[in-house]
Amino acid sequence: MIQILFIMLLSALAQLVLPWWSIAIVAFGVCFWRSTRGGQAFLSGFLGIAVVWLLYALLIHLRTEGVFTGRMGLLLFKSESAALPLLVTVVLGGLIGGLSGLTGFLIRRATNPAVSAPRDA
Amino acid sequence: MRYIVTVFTALLTVALIWALNRSWGSIPAFGPLMSPFTGFWQNAEVTRSGDEELTLSGTQEPVTVLVDDMAVPHVFARNDHDLYFAQGYLTARDRLWQMEFQTHAAAGRLSEVVGSRALELDRFNRRMGMGYGAEQTLAEMEKNPQTRAMLDAYTAGVNAWIKQLKPASYPIEYKLLGYAPEAWTSLKCALLLKAMTSTLASGADDLLMTNVLRKYGPTVTADLFPNYPAHEDPIIPVGTKWDFTPLPIPKAPADSGQNVANLPDFALTQLFRHPRANPAIGSNNWAVGPEKSATGHPILSNDPHLTLSLPSIWYQIQLVSPTVNVYGASLPGSPNVIIGFNKDVAWGVTNVGSDVLDFYAIKFRDASRKEYWHDNQWKPVRRRIERIAVKGLPTVNDTVLYTHHGPVVYEAGQKAFKRNIPVGYAAQWIAHKPSNELICFYELNRARNFADYRKALTYYVAPAQNFIFADNNNDIAISPNGRFPLKWRQQGKFMLDGTNPADDWHGYIPAEQNPLVKNPPRHFVSSANQSSTDPTYPYYLNWIFAPYERGQRINDRLTQMQRVTVDSMRQLQNDVYNLRAADALPILLPLLPEKGLTASEQQALQQLKSWKLNNDPGEVGPTIFTEWTAQLMHAIWADDFNEGDTLPMRPPTFDRTLTLMKRDTGSRWFDNKKTPVREHLPQIMQQSFRATCDTLVRRYGSLGTGWSWATYKSTDIRHLIPGLDAFSVLDLNVGGGAGIVNATTERTGPSWRMVVALGPEPKAYGVYPGGQSGNPGSPYYVNMVETWRQGKLNELLYLTSSQVRHARITHRITMN
Numbered sequence: 035m036i037q038i039l040f041i042m043l044l045s046a047l048a049q050l051v052l053p054w055w056s057i058a059i060v061a062f063g064v065c066f067w068r069s070t071r072g073g074q075a076f077l078s079g080f081l082g083i084a085v086v087w088l089l090y091a092l093l094i095h096l097r098t099e100g101v102f103t104g105r106m107g108l109l110l111f112k113s114e115s116a117a118l119p120l121l122v123t124v125v126l127g128g129l130i131g132g133l134s135g136l137t138g139f140l141i142r143r144a145t146n147p148a149v150s151a152p153r154d155a
Numbered sequence: 156m157r158y159i160v161t162v163f164t165a166l167l168t169v170a171l172i173w174a175l176n177r178s179w180g181s182i183p184a185f186g187p188l189m190s191p192f193t194g195f196w197q198n199a200e201v202t203r204s205g206d207e208e209l210t211l212s213g214t215q216e217p218v219t220v221l222v223d224d225m226a227v228p229h230v231f232a233r234n235d236h237d238l239y240f241a242q243g244y245l246t247a248r249d250r251l252w253q254m255e256f257q258t259h260a261a262a263g264r265l266s267e268v269v270g271s272r273a274l275e276l277d278r279f280n281r282r283m284g285m286g287y288g289a290e291q292t293l294a295e296m297e298k299n300p301q302t303r304a305m306l307d308a309y310t311a312g313v314n315a316w317i318k319q320l321k322p323a324s325y326p327i328e329y330k331l332l333g334y335a336p337e338a339w340t341s342l343k344c345a346l347l348l349k350a351m352t353s354t355l356a357s358g359a360d361d362l363l364m365t366n367v368l369r370k371y372g373p374t375v376t377a378d379l380f381p382n383y384p385a386h387e388d389p390i391i392p393v394g395t396k397w398d399f400t401p402l403p404i405p406k407a408p409a410d411s412g413q414n415v416a417n418l419p420d421f422a423l424t425q426l427f428r429h430p431r432a433n434p435a436i437g438s439n440n441w442a443v444g445p446e447k448s449a450t451g452h453p454i455l456s457n458d459p460h461l462t463l464s465l466p467s468i469w470y471q472i473q474l475v476s477p478t479v480n481v482y483g484a485s486l487p488g489s490p491n492v493i494i495g496f497n498k499d500v501a502w503g504v505t506n507v508g509s510d511v512l513d514f515y516a517i518k519f520r521d522a523s524r525k526e527y528w529h530d531n532q533w534k535p536v537r538r539r540i541e542r543i544a545v546k547g548l549p550t551v552n553d554t555v556l557y558t559h560h561g562p563v564v565y566e567a568g569q570k571a572f573k574r575n576i577p578v579g580y581a582a583q584w585i586a587h588k589p590s591n592e593l594i595c596f597y598e599l600n601r602a603r604n605f606a607d608y609r610k611a612l613t614y615y616v617a618p619a620q621n622f623i624f625a626d627n628n629n630d631i632a633i634s635p636n637g638r639f640p641l642k643w644r645q646q647g648k649f650m651l652d653g654t655n656p657a658d659d660w661h662g663y664i665p666a667e668q669n670p671l672v673k674n675p676p677r678h679f680v681s682s683a684n685q686s687s688t689d690p691t692y693p694y695y696l697n698w699i700f701a702p703y704e705r706g707q708r709i710n711d712r713l714t715q716m717q718r719v720t721v722d723s724m725r726q727l728q729n730d731v732y733n734l735r736a737a738d739a740l741p742i743l744l745p746l747l748p749e750k751g752l753t754a755s756e757q758q759a760l761q762q763l764k765s766w767k768l769n770n771d772p773g774e775v776g777p778t779i780f781t782e783w784t785a786q787l788m789h790a791i792w793a794d795d796f797n798e799g800d801t802l803p804m805r806p807p808t809f810d811r812t813l814t815l816m817k818r819d820t821g822s823r824w825f826d827n828k829k830t831p832v833r834e835h836l837p838q839i840m841q842q843s844f845r846a847t848c849d850t851l852v853r854r855y856g857s858l859g860t861g862w863s864w865a866t867y868k869s870t871d872i873r874h875l876i877p878g879l880d881a882f883s884v885l886d887l888n889v890g891g892g893a894g895i896v897n898a899t900t901e902r903t904g905p906s907w908r909m910v911v912a913l914g915p916e917p918k919a920y921g922v923y924p925g926g927q928s929g930n931p932g933s934p935y936y937v938n939m940v941e942t943w944r945q946g947k948l949n950e951l952l953y954l955t956s957s958q959v960r961h962a963r964i965t966h967r968i969t970m971n
Contacts, residue, residue, distance in 0.1 A: 049190070049192035049193070050192070053187065053193065053322075054176075054186050054187045054190035054192060054193050054194070055172050055176060055186065058168065058172055087190070087191050090191035090192065090196070091191040091196050094191060094196045094197075094199050095196075095199070097199075097201060098199040098200060098201050098932070101199070101932070101934065102195065102196075102198060102199035102200075102931065102932035103199070105881050105882060105931055105932070106195050106881070108880070108881035109879065109880075109881035109882070119189075119195075122185075122189060123189045123190075123191065123194075123196075126175070126185065126186070126189050127189070127190070129171070130168070130171065130172060130175070130186070133164065133167060133168040133171065134168055136164055136168075137161075137164050137165045137168045140157075140160065140161040140164050140165070141161055141165065143157070143161070144157060144158055144161045
C-alpha cells in the first residue's frame with residue numbers, strides 16, 4: 035500500500051517538471067526499492083499512476099465543464115462522451131506504471147537473490 | 156527462465172513507452188497527448204477572470220490590458236513600442252498555432268509539419284514566389300524606421316509569449332501534429348500579407364481565356380467574354396467625374412490577342428486536381444452620409460467574406476497609446492487594426508479583383524536556361540534554390556528560374572498544381588513587388604479626417620481593396636485602391652509574350668488617380684467586389700469582376716432607406732434577397748416547357764414559382780433555383796468549354812448566359828455537340844430541370860423539408876487542418892448564399908461583421924463566426940458563432956481610459 039502512495043506522490047512531483055514518461059522511472063524505482071512480489075509491483079505501479087492521472091484528468095474535466103473532453107473524444111474515438119478519453123487516459127497511464135513497476139521488481143529480483151524467494155504466498 | 160521474463164518485461168515496457176512517445180503517420184503520440192500533466196487535458200480552459208500581473212522583459216513602461224467578456228483585450232500602453240509588443244504578446248497567447256501555421260503555409264513549409272502530402276502545395280507556393288515576395292516586402296518595410304520599430308516590437312511580443320511556453324502549454328495542434336513552435340520573425344509578418352494577397356489577388360484566367368481564344372478565335376471570345384457585363388452598378392457611381400489628367404495609355408502591340416497561336420503550348424496532360432479559386436470570396440461595405448442617417452453622422456458597415464475557418468481569421472483588439480486609440484479586427488500575425496474605427500473615423504475593406512497576376516511565355520536561349528530573350532537581347536536568368544524540409548524524409552531542393560517578369564512557375568515537363576497555371580510561363584505578380592502595407596494601416600489607425608485617409612491609402616500595394624471611409628466631419632468616401640499596373644486595354648486577359656517589352660507592365664497608375672468617390676449625391680458609398688468603375692475610367696483594371704447582384708441589391712436598398720440606424724445596417728448585412736433569381740426566373744420560366752414534366756417535377760416547379768426569392772434557411776426555392784442554374788450552365792457550356800485538362804477553359808459568366816437566353820434563343824451554343832441531334836433551348840431547359848429534380852430526390856428524398864436551403868447548402872466553419880471535424884462547427888442552420896448580401900455559402904461567408912455609427916462618441920457593433928481564442932479547449936473558441944448565425948452583433952467596447960469601470964470588463968492584465 036505504501037508503494038502506491040509513494041508512486042502517487044513522487045510521480046505527481048516528477049511530472050510537474052519532467053516529461054510524461056517520468057512515471058515509468060518513478061514506478062520502476064519505487065518497485066525496485068520496495069516490492070516483494072510481481073503482482074503487487076504491477077498493481078502498485080498501475081494504481082499509483084492511474085489514480086493520479088484519473089484524479090487530475092477528472093479535476094480538469096469537471097473544472098472546465100468537460101467541453102474539451104468531449105471534443106477530444108470526438109476527435110480520437112469518434113464519440114463525444116467523456117468516458118473514453120478518461121478511460122484511455124487511466125488505462126494508458128496505469129499500464130505504463132504497472133509494467134514499469136513490474137520491471138523494477140523483476141530486475142531487483144534478478145540482481146538481488148535475497149528477493150528471489152517470496153516470504154509468503 | 157526468470158531472466159528471460161525479466162528481459163522480456165523490461166523490453167516490452169521500454170518498447171511501449173517508445174511507441175507511445177512518437178506519432179505514427181497521422182496518429183499522434185498518445186503518451187504525451189493523454190497525460191493530464193502535458194497532454195490535451197492541459198489545453199482545457201475555463202472562463203477567464205482574475206487579474207494578472209506579468210513580468211516581461213521587453214516593455215519599456217507598464218502596460219495595462221482590460222479584458223472584456225468576449226475576451227477582447229483593450230491595451231493601454233504609454234508608447235507605441237509597448238503597444239505593438241503587447242499586441243504581439245496577446246495575439247500569440249490566443250492564436251500562436253494559427254499564426255505559425257498560416258505563415259508556414261505561405262512560405263511553403265507545411266511539409267515540415269505534415270510530411271510529403273503537402274509537398275506539391277509547398278512547391279507551388281514557393282514557385283509562385285511567395286517567399287521571394289515576402290523578402291521584397293520585408294526589405295521595403297524595414298527601410299521605414301517607423302514600420303521597422305513596429306515590426307520589431309510586435310515580433311518581440313510574440314517571442315516573449317513563445318519563450319515561456321513549455322510543451323504542456325503548447326496549443327493542442329502542436330501536440331497532435333508533434334512539433335514545437337519556433338521563434339517569430341518580422342519575415343512572418345510579411346508572409347502573412349502575402350498569404351492575404353494569395354487568397355485575394357491570385358485569380359488568373361489568363362490560361363483558360365487563352366485556350367478559349369485558341370479554340371474559338373477573337374470574335375467569339377469577344378462576344379462571349381465581354382469586358383463589361385450587361386448588368387452592372389459599379390462601385391464608383393456612373394457619372395462621377397475623373398478630376399485628373401491621365402497618363403498616356405500604353406500602346407497594345409499590333410498582334411495583341413492575336414499572337415496566341417505563336418505562344419508556346421506545353422503539354423498540359425498531367426495536372427493535379429485542384430478546384431478553381433473560390434468565386435464566393437468577396438465582401439460588402441457601405442457607408443451612409445449624415446443626410447441618410449438617423450444620427451446626423453455617417454454610419455459605416457463592412458463584412459469581408461472569406462473561407463469560414465477556425466481559429467477565426469480575425470482577432471478583435473483595442474490599441475491605445477498617446478498616438479492612437481483604435482478598435483477593430485486585426486489579423487493574427489500583423490500589427491495594427493485592419494478594419495476598424497477610432498473616435499474620428501471608421502474604415503473597412505472589400506476586395507477589388509483587379510488583374511495583378513500575368514503570365515509571360517519565356518524563350519530560353521538553350522537547354523541550359525541561363526538566358527532568355529527580351530527586348531531583342533539575351534538576358535540572364537537568376538536561380539533561386541528552394542530547400543523544402545519534409546518531415547521524415549530528406550530535404551527536397553527545388554530550383555526556380557527568375558526572369559525580370561518573375562519566376563517561371565512551371566517549366567516544360569513539370570506538372571502544374573492548379574489547372575489555371577500555365578506551364579513554361581513566368582508569373583508577374585503584384586505580390587513580388589516591394590511594398591509596405593503596414594504603414595497604410597498604421598496611418599489609418601491614427602486617421603482623423605479625409606486627408607489622412609487619402610494619404611494612408613497611397614502607401615497600400617496589395618491585395619487591392621475597396622477602402623471605404625467615414626468620419627466625424629461627415630465625409631464619406633470609397634476608393635478601389637492598391638498598386639494597379641499600367642496596362643493597355645485587355646493586357647493580361649490572355650497570356651503574354653515574354654520577349655516583347657510592349658507586353659511588360661508599363662509602370663503603375665498613380666495612387667492619386669485610383670478611382671475615388673467622396674460624398675456622392677446619392678449620400679452613400681458602397682462596394683461588393685463588382686466592377687470598380689464604368690468603362691469611362693481611363694485605365695484598364697480587369698475585364699471581369701465579381702457578379703453584380705450583391706452590389707446592386709445593396710445600392711437598391713440604400714437608395715430606398717432613409718433615417719438609417721445601426722440596426723437597419725445590421726439588417727442589410729443579413730439581407731437574403733436573391734437578385735439573381737429575380738433577374739433570371741422571368742426569363743427562365745417562360746422558356747421551360749411544362750408539358751412533359753412529371754407530377755413531382757410539376758410540384759417542384761410550383762414551389763419555385765411561389766418562392767418569394769428569399770434565401771432563408773427553411774426555403775426550398777433557393778435549393779431548386781441554385782441547383783437548376785448550375786445544371787443549366789453545365790448543360791449549355793460543358794460541351795463547348797470543358798475539354799478536361801488537355802485544354803482547360805472557363806465558361807462564360809451567368810450574366811452573359813442570361814443575355815444569350817434573352818436575346819438569342821436560337822443560338823448554336825444551346826446545342827449539345829456531344830449528341831447527334833440538334834438541341835434547342837427549350838429542350839435544354841427541360842432536361843436541366845429534370846436533372847435538377849432527379850439530383851435533389853436522390854440526395855434528399857422526395858420534395859419536402861429535406862430540400863431546405865440550409866440542408867442543401869450545409870454551411871461549415873472548418874478548422875484549418877483538413878478533416879478535424881471535432882474542432883469544427885458543421886451544418887449551421889443559416890441562410891444567405893453566393894451573390895446574396897448575406898454571402899454565407901457552403902464554406903465561405905462574412906468573416907467579420909461590423910457597423911460603426913460615428914458621432915461625439917463612436918458606437919460600434921461587430922461579430923465574427925468564431926471566438927477570440929484559437930484553442931478548441933477554450934470557452935472562447937466558438938462562443939460568437941451563435942450570435943453570428945442569428946445575424947446579431949455584439950456591442951464593441953470603445954474605452955477611453957484604463958481607469959474606466961465597465962460591467963463587461965472581466966479582468967485586468969498588467970505587464971511590467
